[in-house]
Amino acid sequence: MNVDDLPTPALVVDLDAFDANVATMAARWPATTLRPHVKAFKSTALAGRLAAAGHVAFCCATVREMEGMAAAGLGHDLLLANEVLGPAAERLGALARSGEARVTAAVDSDATVDAAADAGVTEVLVDVNIGLPRCGCHPADAGRLADRCRSRGMTVRGVMGYEGHLMREPAAAKATGVKQAGELLLTALEATGGDVASGGGTGTWSTNEWATELQAGSYCLMDTEYVAHAPEFAIALSLSTTVISSSPAWGVLDGGLKCLGMDHGNPTVLGAGECLFVSDEHITVGWRHGDWLEPGSRVRVLPAHVDPTVAYHDRMHVVHDGEVVDEWPVDLRGW
Amino acid sequence: MNVDDLPTPALVVDLDAFDANVATMAARWPATTLRPHVKAFKSTALAGRLAAAGHVAFCCATVREMEGMAAAGLGHDLLLANEVLGPAAERLGALARSGEARVTAAVDSDATVDAAADAGVTEVLVDVNIGLPRCGCHPADAGRLADRCRSRGMTVRGVMGYEGHLMREPAAAKATGVKQAGELLLTALEATGGDVASGGGTGTWSTNEWATELQAGSYCLMDTEYVAHAPEFAIALSLSTTVISSSPAWGVLDGGLKCLGMDHGNPTVLGAGECLFVSDEHITVGWRHGDWLEPGSRVRVLPAHVDPTVAYHDRMHVVHDGEVVDEWPVDLRGW
Numbered sequence: 311m312n313v314d315d316l317p318t319p320a321l322v323v324d325l326d327a328f329d330a331n332v333a334t335m336a337a338r339w340p341a342t343t344l345r346p347h348v349k350a351f352k353s354t355a356l357a358g359r360l361a362a363a364g365h366v367a368f369c370c371a372t373v374r375e376m377e378g379m380a381a382a383g384l385g386h387d388l389l390l391a392n393e394v395l396g397p398a399a400e401r402l403g404a405l406a407r408s409g410e411a412r413v414t415a416a417v418d419s420d421a422t423v424d425a426a427a428d429a430g431v432t433e434v435l436v437d438v439n440i441g442l443p444r445c446g447c448h449p450a451d452a453g454r455l456a457d458r459c460r461s462r463g464m465t466v467r468g469v470m471g472y473e474g475h476l477m478r479e480p481a482a483a484k485a486t487g488v489k490q491a492g493e494l495l496l497t498a499l500e501a502t503g504g505d506v507a508s509g510g511g512t513g514t515w516s517t518n519e520w521a522t523e524l525q526a527g528s529y530c531l532m533d534t535e536y537v538a539h540a541p542e543f544a545i546a547l548s549l550s551t552t553v554i555s556s557s558p559a560w561g562v563l564d565g566g567l568k569c570l571g572m573d574h575g576n577p578t579v580l581g582a583g584e585c586l587f588v589s590d591e592h593i594t595v596g597w598r599h600g601d602w603l604e605p606g607s608r609v610r611v612l613p614a615h616v617d618p619t620v621a622y623h624d625r626m627h628v629v630h631d632g633e634v635v636d637e638w639p640v641d642l643r644g645w
Numbered sequence: 646m647n648v649d650d651l652p653t654p655a656l657v658v659d660l661d662a663f664d665a666n667v668a669t670m671a672a673r674w675p676a677t678t679l680r681p682h683v684k685a686f687k688s689t690a691l692a693g694r695l696a697a698a699g700h701v702a703f704c705c706a707t708v709r710e711m712e713g714m715a716a717a718g719l720g721h722d723l724l725l726a727n728e729v730l731g732p733a734a735e736r737l738g739a740l741a742r743s744g745e746a747r748v749t750a751a752v753d754s755d756a757t758v759d760a761a762a763d764a765g766v767t768e769v770l771v772d773v774n775i776g777l778p779r780c781g782c783h784p785a786d787a788g789r790l791a792d793r794c795r796s797r798g799m800t801v802r803g804v805m806g807y808e809g810h811l812m813r814e815p816a817a818a819k820a821t822g823v824k825q826a827g828e829l830l831l832t833a834l835e836a837t838g839g840d841v842a843s844g845g846g847t848g849t850w851s852t853n854e855w856a857t858e859l860q861a862g863s864y865c866l867m868d869t870e871y872v873a874h875a876p877e878f879a880i881a882l883s884l885s886t887t888v889i890s891s892s893p894a895w896g897v898l899d900g901g902l903k904c905l906g907m908d909h910g911n912p913t914v915l916g917a918g919e920c921l922f923v924s925d926e927h928i929t930v931g932w933r934h935g936d937w938l939e940p941g942s943r944v945r946v947l948p949a950h951v952d953p954t955v956a957y958h959d960r961m962h963v964v965h966d967g968e969v970v971d972e973w974p975v976d977l978r979g980w
Contacts, residue, residue: 393889421940554728567953573907605756
């Protein structure tokens, strides 16, 4: 099927761009020095491609992703790079006890250490705050938490930290900041023991010198916001839409808020004008002079944020030379 | 089950608030003078409640919603308040021909008239632009399009128009604007023939004097943005989250960009501080002085935009007096 025969709206992956992104990353971070972050694509079919490229250890943001990766036979070494408590911790422990996957959990507090231990998780990373106001213990508390983990019978594989506050910094500030963040994390690693310093992301893939494994996921598909901060990777993801209404001044595409993560702003409309605003099931485009498209025309749209865009869709259509050659289910949605 | 025992993140509906919203709207727009807009909740279980309250005619934004409503036995009178072409039009025609639902399509161009007729749709409304730069023909073109519909063997039930550009105007400007928009639509109705003038929404429920049927959906569940423009309705929808990480300055909740439509900005955190930013699976909250919550605490979050929030979830948990009394699948997602 030609890509222009897909029912719209449809999420489309350019296979050449995807393959090039995978190769670029693998040249710098080969095999398990990359721990691809499943949250960016939520698809075991896509993850399988990365495993075939040698990246057989993954990280996840939700227990649902962990369970789905294990069920798909991709459970060689799964890190839940997030804290869990209550029912989510219990499910994680059940997965670890099942033997279907090697499960490592992030912990950053007494409560999350105890939840992991109580649930039957046996391996952890101590999550250390290295500058982003989100999860992670104070660096000075990492050693104490590691001792608590060991006292509960768990193995401390090392530490993780995410320098997410630096992804969008200019090059010089990014280099300095990432180095300082790494010093915090490596000092914490001395206190915790273990040999893993997991961290980084697409935005620091070429800056980060300290991660023993890079947690990057967005690089596979990319978006209009991230490409400014990691220009070595191409935008492989787009939304195929149809013009459903048209006037001389503006037109309306059949994609909308339920196709697109909007926290990074409006999408970019290719070749047909400017996105004026996005409604639930519509994108209103101001035509450029002379570019008035008739109803039925196809228009490609580039999302501004890959992760929350993919999470709205149940599949991605993989395209090569204009032909749909594969379909990757987005099978890891939900929690 | 108590609401605080739900696995998080979980979308929660306060049944009392929902029932009050339904009653408030039905008092002004009883029976089929209201055509509830399914796009706001995408759930046949919720729609069934509205049908039981007398609102047995619905409007939809996607063919998937039309098909799902028909399959759920809610096809008494379904309007697709949107333009369709190509495969979507063919599916709509198949639904009309199946006899499982009364199907009316919106048309606003020669192309959409022909697509409806070719597909076997037999009833239409002419969609008229009354001020919002989105779908709808120029008012002066409505009569010609109606003639074209009849020449293709279709019945013109009347017109529809959406004064969506006025939902957020101050009261006086809204009243004037809605009146003028209605004059445009009623003039077009004279030209098209038929007896339906479908339009309006939650934001103009008390201002619109001209719609023969109001297309409101957000009023059922509401959100923090809409409540300023229709304060007679209560916010019935919230996200239940768990604190998964906490420091003296900030805490992290286990909901994020994949739980929340973000085009209207950050959600509102109830009782625990201010939303600082939202990540894929995290909400970082700046604690208020003295309000530092420990990991494991439950926090309720109010979405800023109901429609794209619901579209991320596969179910809503219905709560009465703190107990989960029902579950409404969000079964109309996708296209």
